[in-house]
Amino acid sequence: MGDTAAIPLDQSQRDLSVIAGGHMVATIEGRTGSDEQPVTVERACVTPEYFHLLAVPLLRGRIFSDADDDKAPQVAVINEAFARMYWPYQSPLGKRFKRVKAGSPWITVVGIIANARTESLAEAAVPKVYLSLYQAGGKHLAILLRGQLDQGAIPDQVRQQIQSVDPTLPVFGAQTLNQTLSASVAERRFSIEMVACFALTALLLAALGIYGVISYMVSERTHEFGIHMALGACRRNILRAVVGQGMGLAIVGAVLGLAGAIIVSNLMSGLLYGVKPTDPMTFAGVSVLLLAIAWLACYVPARRAVRVDPMVALRCE
Numbered sequence: 400m401g402d403t404a405a406i407p408l409d410q411s412q413r414d415l416s417v418i419a420g421g422h423m424v425a426t427i428e429g430r431t432g433s434d435e436q437p438v439t440v441e442r443a444c445v446t447p448e449y450f451h452l453l454a455v456p457l458l459r460g461r462i463f464s465d466a467d468d469d470k471a472p473q474v475a476v477i478n479e480a481f482a483r484m485y486w487p488y489q490s491p492l493g494k495r496f497k498r499v500k501a502g503s504p505w506i507t508v509v510g511i512i513a514n515a516r517t518e519s520l521a522e523a524a525v526p527k528v529y530l531s532l533y534q535a536g537g538k539h540l541a542i543l544l545r546g547q548l549d550q551g552a553i554p555d556q557v558r559q560q561i562q563s564v565d566p567t568l569p570v571f572g573a574q575t576l577n578q579t580l581s582a583s584v585a586e587r588r589f590s591i592e593m594v595a596c597f598a599l600t601a602l603l604l605a606a607l608g609i610y611g612v613i614s615y616m617v618s619e620r621t622h623e624f625g626i627h628m629a630l631g632a633c634r635r636n637i638l639r640a641v642v643g644q645g646m647g648l649a650i651v652g653a654v655l656g657l658a659g660a661i662i663v664s665n666l667m668s669g670l671l672y673g674v675k676p677t678d679p680m681t682f683a684g685v686s687v688l689l690l691a692i693a694w695l696a697c698y699v700p701a702r703r704a705v706r707v708d709p710m711v712a713l714r715c716e
Contacts, residue, residue, distance in 0.1 A: 414545040416449040419537025423528065427485050428495040428505065437499045440481065441527040443517070444535045450476075450512060452543055460492050460510035467531040474531065476510040481526035496528075506530070594667075602692065605652075610696040613645045617704040624704055634705040641704060645697030646690070653686050653693075 423442040447463040449455075458479060467474055475496075482491040495505040514524050542557060554573040561570050574582075617624075624637055664676035 414448075414452060416446045416452045416543045417532055417537075418446075418449060418541050418543065419444040419532065419539060420541075421537075424499045425496045425528075426499055428497075430485075438485075441525055442530065443527065444530045444532040444537045446532050449529075449543070452545055453515070455515050456513045458511045458513055459490075460508070462510050462512070463529075463531045463533075465533075468533040471534070473504050473506045473534050474509045475506045476512055476529040477508055478512050478525075478527045478529075479514050480524040481528060482511050484526050602689065605689065606692045606696045609645060609649060609693050610700065612648070613641065613697050614700040616644070617641060617700045620704075628705075638698075638701050638705050641701035642694065642697045645701075646694060649690055649693030649697070653689050656689070657682060657686060 420441075420443050422439055424437045424439050426437050445463070447465060447467070450457065450462045460476075462476055463474070477491060485491070486494055491508045491511060494508045496508075497503045497505045512529070517527070542561075544553070544557070554570070557573065558570040561568055628634065628637070660682065661677060667676050
């Protein structure tokens with residue numbers, strides 16, 4: 400049983416819906432040749448309030464009403480992916496399909512909704528059929544609720560209301576929509592956190608490496624810097640030269656790193672949601688961050704070098 404919040408079952412029915420998921424093997428009317436073979440599609444049996452409760456936009460036609468019961472002709476609402484797959488160059492409204500089971504009635508498409516990520520956050524364009532629960536029925540039902548009551552009271556409230564109708568019905572698995580989403584991305588989140596941990600470690604090692612190289616270079620050139628400052632060289636110019644040398648190495652490393660990242664970016668596609676593997680803003684942001692840390696790693700030892708007294712620097716061997 401899922402929910403988006405908690406309200407008593409006798410309040411606004413627009414904030415309550417019931418859904419039963421699964422698959423169905425169907426025959427599409429009008430398909431010929433190899434296309435005439437039955438197809439397996441995602442199916443959901445829902446009450447009319449389902450689309451309103453989840454704010455799924457209607458693109459064409461209509462959604463279910465209370466009049467779509469077991470005495471009315473069977474109707475269906477399909478998503479945009481289903482329409483494009485089976486009726487790509489024509490309007491799906493009025494088209495029909497039916498289950499392959501003998502004696503099954505034809506089901507008429509009456510509405511098209513936008514694609515929704517109901518099965519996976521990674522895939523929105525999964526062809527899906529929605530049937531009226533009043534016509535198709537269902538065994539394993541999920542109750543969706545929306546409201547403002549205490550979430551901790553959801554299981555007891557729902558169980559009490561449902562078992563007042565039938566005491567033998569089991570009610571279990573209550574959780575908020577946020578909890579459902581969190582659980583669905585838990586594995587991906589863990590993988591991303593591990594990758595981020597390794598990335599931060601690599602960034603730290605890069606900063607320490609640059610700092611160590613520049614510090615060593617500065618210590619080796621302390622005598623040289625003393626001569627330049629004794630002859631009247633501006634400290635700012637020396638600072639700029641040291642930082643520029645270190646930043647030149649950092650820029651070359653960043654360019655090579657970007658090239659390597661683009662080559663292997665597709666390996667990360669399975670861990671990403673809402674971001675392309677070659678997202679330019681991500682690459683730009685990481686590059687700027689790396690160069691900023693590199694600049695700081697160069698600036699600290701360079702600043703220390705130019706603050707040394709020229710006489711001390713001239714005596715340095």
